[in-house]
Amino acid sequence: EPEVTQTPSHQVTQMGQEVILRCVPISNHLYFYWYRQILGQKVEFLVSFYNNEISEKSEIFDDQFSVERPDGSNFTLKIRSTKLEDSAMYFCASSGGGALDTEAFFGQGTRLTVV
């Protein structure tokens, strides 16, 4: 079965440092997403990406965050200057189509710890 792959699985960083979280979505998918889940809390939407541009972003996705699909396969989330409250599990997801598409898979997540 195809899968979404995220690296690294766990990253520890100093507050104020930049981090890049990487994702390889399923190859023929068109919609890409980043979500985050602070420990023990709900899964929160960050940003969606379609047709090589951001299609929607949440209030959480401020100027400190950016996304890129640099080479047609990877999909990255960059946090420019990490804060303690950025500590969370970050999930990448991809889907082949719209809401009626049955294929929508999440990666295994990257656990980001900011110290």
Added chain:
Amino acid sequence: AQKITQTQPGMFVQEKEAVTLDCTYDTSDPSYGLFWYKQPSSGEMIFLIYQGSYDQQNATEGRYSLNFQKARKSANLVISASQLGDSAMYFCAMREDNYGQNFVFGPGTRLSVLP
């Protein structure tokens, strides 16, 4: 207003018995998809089952079935013959065609399977 409601923060079930996890949703979009994901303690988000808004039959995937009651806007997950490995957090999620196809997650239900 909450788009996805899961009223059971925690559920217990005896091994080998069936259990129903509740999910109600709120949308005015005629085209939407409903998903259930399992999140074990290791943190990854595992896709279980999908139901499209136009599907006439309830979705089934092995021991998982979705009790889809469109008029009531409910999409309950039924797990038959529970196993110890089913102990996890379970999330109901929705994608709407007219709202960016983003996933909206419920708060989750923690299922504990007792031996």
